[in-house]
Amino acid sequence: MAQSRILVGVFGAPHGVRGELRLKSFTADPMAIADYPRLTDESGKRAFKIVAARPIKDDMLIVRVDGVSDRNAAEKLTNISLSIAREDLPPADEEEFYYADLIGLRAETREGLLIGKIAAVQNFGAGDILDVRPDVGENLLLPFTKKIVPVVDLAGGRVIVELPAEIVVREEEAGEG
Numbered sequence: 001m002a003q004s005r006i007l008v009g010v011f012g013a014p015h016g017v018r019g020e021l022r023l024k025s026f027t028a029d030p031m032a033i034a035d036y037p038r039l040t041d042e043s044g045k046r047a048f049k050i051v052a053a054r055p056i057k058d059d060m061l062i063v064r065v066d067g068v069s070d071r072n073a074a075e076k077l078t079n080i081s082l083s084i085a086r087e088d089l090p091p092a093d094e095e096e097f098y099y100a101d102l103i104g105l106r107a108e109t110r111e112g113l114l115i116g117k118i119a120a121v122q123n124f125g126a127g128d129i130l131d132v133r134p135d136v137g138e139n140l141l142l143p144f145t146k147k148i149v150p151v152v153d154l155a156g157g158r159v160i161v162e163l164p165a166e167i168v169v170r171e172e173e174a175g176e177g
Contacts, residue, residue, distance in 0.1 A: 005044055005083040006100050009033050014074035015062050021074040023053070023061045023082075030059045037088055042081050097152060099128075106158040107132045107142075115161055116140065130159075 012022030116134035
């Protein structure tokens with residue numbers, strides 16, 4: 001289910017008048033985004049090179065981009081998402097996963113009952129959450145923990161989910177895995 005381009009950040013508003021701008025980094029080490037090769041927009045057609053970066057808070061940086069020397073040029077980059085080619089990322093460590101690799105996987109019970117497909121992975125500060133979209137009914141938001149998701153089978157295109165007792169999936173809402 002891996003995507004060919006991986007979202008690693010997004011340009012924010014200009015900072016000052018010399019072409020600097022804010023950048024929200026989605027990388028584990030926010031400063032690492034400045035070291036990635038071949039940063040592009042989501043289409044892969046427009047390339048960007050970060051020539052300087054400094055942290056301002058958590059995952060927010062102030063950056064200078066090659067060829068951007070004034071506020072007007074920086075304003076044109078506001079809200080542009082930055083991505084890199086999947087092959088430019090290092091392999092994930094054991095028990096680590098790129099969000100993009102999880103999206104689209106089937107979420108199943110140990111018995112093979114299909115709960116739905118992973119539509120997104122969110123993190124609002126308290127840990128990763130899988131947004132699982134069933135064929136019928138509302139999406140389920142499940143903590144991405146070893147207790148709830150004991151098995152991630154990327155090659156098989158699925159995760160095994162141990163649903164908390166509070167969540168009941170009726171057979172008519174689920175499909176066969």
